[in-house]
Amino acid sequence: MDNGAIFTVLVFGPLLPLVVVVAGVVLFGAGFAIHALTGTVIGTVSEMTRARRERSYVRKHQRDITLL
Numbered sequence: 001m002d003n004g005a006i007f008t009v010l011v012f013g014p015l016l017p018l019v020v021v022v023a024g025v026v027l028f029g030a031g032f033a034i035h036a037l038t039g040t041v042i043g044t045v046s047e048m049t050r051a052r053r054e055r056s057y058v059r060k061h062q063r064d065i066t067l068l
Contacts, residue, residue: 011019
């Protein structure tokens with residue numbers, strides 16, 4: 001048996017549960033990182049547009065008050 005065959009037998013034999021767990025942890029970590037990054041980007045963009053929304057809200061309600 002060469003080294004590649006031994007590695008294949010170990011990975012897909014007795015070490016398979018460990019390989020599955022490690023792969024799951026890596027995929028979970030990557031998903032968490034992507035989720036955190038997208039949440040940060042969306043939060044930043046939302047905060048950048050917040051001032052504009054607040055100014056618009058104030059302008060609208062100032063018009064309503066002057067009509068009273």
